[in-house]
Amino acid sequence: MKITPSTQTRTFLENIYRLRTRENQAHAELATGKSVNRLSDNPFAAAQASRLTAVMAENDQFLAISQQLRGKLETTDSVLQALILRVDEAKTLAAQALSGTTTPESRAALATAIEGVRQEVLSASNTQFDGNFLFAGTETSTTPFVESGGAVTYQGNDDPIYQRLDRSVVIQSNVTGQSLFIDSPSVFEVLEDLKTAVVNNDAAAIRSGFADLETVSSRMNSTAAVVGNNIRLTEQLENALRTHTQTLQEHVSNMTDANLAKSISDLNITTQAISAALGAQAQVQQFSLLDFLR
Amino acid sequence: MWSLFDSLEIGKKSLAAQQAALQVTGNNIANVNTPGYHRQRAVLEPTSPVPTLIGDLGTGVTVSQVISVRDQFLELRISQATQNVSMQDTMAAFLKQVGTTFDTEDSGIQEGLSRFFNSFTVLATDPASSPLRYGVLSAAQDVATSFRNTARQLIEIQSQANSAAEETVHHINELTARIGQLNTQITIAEAGGHEAATLRDERSSAIQELAASIDIHYYEAEDGTVNVSTAGGDSLVTAGFVSEVRTETQPPNGFIGAFVGTREITDSVRGGKLGGLLEVRDRLIPAYQQELDALAAQIIAQVNAAHAAGTDLQTPSTSPAANLFVPAASVAGAAAAFSVNPTVAADVRYIAAGQSGSPGDNSNALAIAALAFQKTLAGGTQTFSESFAALQFEVGTDEHSATLQSGIGNAMLTQLENSRDSYSGVSLDEEATDLIRFQRAYQAAARYVSVIDQLTEELLQTLGR
Secondary structure, three states: OOOOHHHHHHHHHHHHHHHHHHHHHHHHHHHHOEOOOOHHHOHHHHHHHHHHHHHHHHHHHHHHHHHHHHHHHHHHHHHHHHHHHHHHHHHHHHHHHOOOOOOHHHHHHHHHHHHHHHHHHHHHHOOEEOOEEOOOOOOOOOOOEEEEOOEEEEOOOOOOOEEEOOOOOEEEOOOOHHHHHHOOOOHHHHHHHHHHHHHHOOHHHHHHHHHHHHHHHHHHHHHHHHHHHHHHHHHHHHHHHHHHHHHHHHHHHHHHEOOHHHHHHHHHHHHHHHHHHHHHHHHHOOOOHHHHOO | OOOHHHHHHHHHHHHHHHHHHHHHHHHHHHOOOOOOOOOEEEEEEEOOOEEEOOEEEOOOEEEEEEEEOOOHHHHHHHHHHHHHHHHHHHHHHHHHHHHHHHOHHHHOHHHHHHHHHHHHHHHOOOOOOHHHHHHHHHHHHHHHHHHHHHHHHHHHHHHHHHHHHHHHHHHHHHHHHHHHHHHHHHHHHHHHOOOOHHHHHHHHHHHHHHHHHOOEEEEEOOOOOEEEEEOOOOEEEEOOEEOOEEEEEEOOOOEEEEEEOOEEOHHHOOOHHHHHHHHHHHHHHHHHHHHHHHHHHHHHHHHHHHHHOOEOOOOOOOOOOOOOEOOOOOOOOOOOOOOEOHHHHHOHHHOOOEOOOOOOOOHHHHHHHHHHHOOOEOOOOEOHHHHHHHHHHHHHHHHHHHHHHHHHHHHHHHHHHHHHHHHHOOOHHHHHHHHHHHHHHHHHHHHHHHHHHHHHHHHHHHHHO
């Protein structure tokens, strides 16, 4: 085959362009640490990475929300634990009132103590978290329990508030005041009636109040168990989200990260090849038969 | 009767022929780097012999013609390869721009969608919070801006392709006019029976350049003229007559259409730069626009529907709530018109996080956030994010494919051009060999003339005593 100067030049340029492209690719990989810097570098990997990055961002958001929600649930749980103690305290006071050795003075003291418990329960029922009332249903900006003339009225509603913890899990994030404090037997009414029964030394009413307090305590314990379960669920989901994100991150890295050792090797090889090609071209172009004619 | 003067004549003819051959060689060497130049060759032929009693006596040599060495079949294959390479190169260059537009980091759509739906998840933690409502508004404006920017960039690239197509048509007309002129000149120049090699080289170059601009068919007629037509069969050049490619601005977007005579060829151009430009302008970008618009329209419609199912925080609260995004007038153009409802943008209390009007009700925020992972697109198989990723995949694959095809086509073209050079190109080694050959022949002819001269002188001296 006849090789003309044009053939040599064309072939040389094509080879150099190809080497320069590889050199450029290796440079880009080393500069960014990524083997996929453009969609066209690997369309499948780029599109997958794009989609999975969105999922990772979503997971990060769920994680942040879960942590925040856990704070709310833990506050709810601590309020519930305090309420259970207060109700137990009221039960103890009722038992003392039924002992048969009470005097009017001691019954008055017991009634005062029961009123103290009632006030503490009222205060706890209006607990706020992050500026929102915990037990107001969805009326979170309205003080839910207001006392007027010895009667406590509920200003909130019975609507649940749900929170999504991941794509498939939604939990109720609130305990409504209606179900915890108002539904019969209402803790406020039970304590108010118990106080009156103690003052009147009405043993039957005191026994009835004691039984109602058992019911209230049982309801609060059940609610605390649900809240406790939800706290554990958030912890489990946070771990699952972290693991999922880590798995996705590894997957994206496997698809798009550059193999730096290979990139460095590619860069060295192409640089040497370019140098050799330039040198060879300079040598080849030096001679033809004309150089030997006299 | 044969005389010494006849012998001198043979020497003279030989000197002239070798000198002419040397000149052709010199011309080849001079044009070693001239693009499109085909190596020329002096055709040496013996002159007519003189019949004698002892048989025909030769009368020397002459250069019957100077011809250029060309392979029509190779030229044709190169022109076909050029059409393909030029189209793929053009597509690859434009798709590179499109690819940049859809790159995850540059486009911002994927990140914007993620931020937008996540902002509702965050709002659900405190639905009445003003800062979180501003977070939703900001994310909504970001996602709308991302769609608008991407749509605008696609339109810009499409307009660039249109402008380039118009310039290419002008260039095509310049080339066809030049080929027509050369046809006429070649006809005149070759009327005497000699090949007009230089003009033919110039015409070959013009044809290859034309092939790089548009897909063509051509053939050489018996009179030496070349007839060129589009791949669709519309004649562009017939001998010295040229049909211009006209352009007309067409609705709805004012892009040009190409016509030969009254026939529109816009849709039938399938090669060359013009083919690549029209492919990008009329098929690829509209397909991307259509998918982007469909995605935008779905997001707008679904988010608005979910938002309207809620209740805002106004006093008194209103339900159904206002649209969060300005509804798309039509699917076409939805991405370019993507924007947040100005009413909502002016007052974030219009954002409907709940469905009851209670400040702690987050049910609607949760419903809108859940749209992010509901497979409502592509027949219930894709989420919004997956739909955009599929579009990114399509764009990336198209660019990858065009770049790959361009590389393969260029390698094939190089191979063909090397083959042509091998046959028609100027090799300095070959020319140097010819140089030696003709130089030696010239030296021998000169020596022959010298010998005849000596014989003549000797004869004159002998007879002159």
